[in-house]
Amino acid sequence: MTPRGGQRGIARTLLERHGKTFAEEAGIRLKDTPQPLYQTLVLAALLSARIRASVAVAAARALFDAGLRTPRRMTGATWQQRVDALGEGGYRRYDERTATQLGDGARLLLDRYGGDLRRMRDAADGTADALRAALQEVPGIGPAGAGIFLREVQAVWTGLAPCLDPKALQGAERLGLPGEAGKLARLVGKDESAAFASALVRAALDASVVDDVLRAADA
Structure with missing residues (x-):
């Protein structure tokens, strides 16, 4: 009924x-600026793994609390520092692989887009399908992670809505x-x-x- x-x-x-x-839950003040957009991508990568959403959110918060809020800070951290931050958030099942992917993904974003996801959006002409394809070139972002990212950023990239x-x-x-x-x-x-x-x-x-x-x- x-x-x-x-x-x-x-x-x-x-x-x-x-x-x-979920971005809000992770403490991300989402705006159309590089840092919160990158943080949302990190969160999307964590949420896309087969792990509870609450653990992924806690791990994202731990990474950001450790200062890893930008691609440059992520690549500047050691692999062990990334592992330790993920572990602090309870993200232990995939911590080693994810720590590697976060570093590799941040490096790709710096090399290709100057660390600014708005440049990725512009290169894709803001279309959802092209953005999905570009996002999946980032290590650690598959179809699920790309979908999560677009779902979250439609709050500021309103052309994607719904x-x-x-x-x-x-x-x-x-x-x-x-x-x-x-x-x-x-x-x-x-x-x-x-x-x-x-x-x-x-x-x-x-x-x-x-x-x-x-x-x-x-x-």
Whole structure:
């Protein structure tokens, strides 16, 4: 049975109760400037591994607390320093491989784009498909990581909105919402797209989020 508020009511309840981007959770003040965009890419790489989202967020915070907030600082750190920061955040299963990928990825961004992801966006003419392809040339960023990054940065790269990756669409299905990005986007404001997408991902990852939203929407 559909809650009395219908699909729009479910979407609004989801946003109000779980509408926090993963970048925000990781302490990233996302703006269209090089440092927070790079931090979001690091977070996307961590989130794309088969590890709990809470651990990936904690590891990102640990890396940033260790001062590794820019490609130059990431390449300037030793491999062991990167491993230690990841371990501090509880990211131990993939720490050694990820430490290598973070260093290699930062070097590629410096060499190819001067460490500025806006240059990657401009080279791709801001199109999502071209950006996905360019992002996947960065070590540690596969299809999932590219999707996560675009999902998060649509808050500042608004031309990408609505950008919903497969995990967000899975969350929509569990909530009884449309499975198409265009239809989902019409349930919320355009400036809410990133928060809505993150909330949908939380619904996909945690059944208790679905129960909480549906119960509250029907209250």
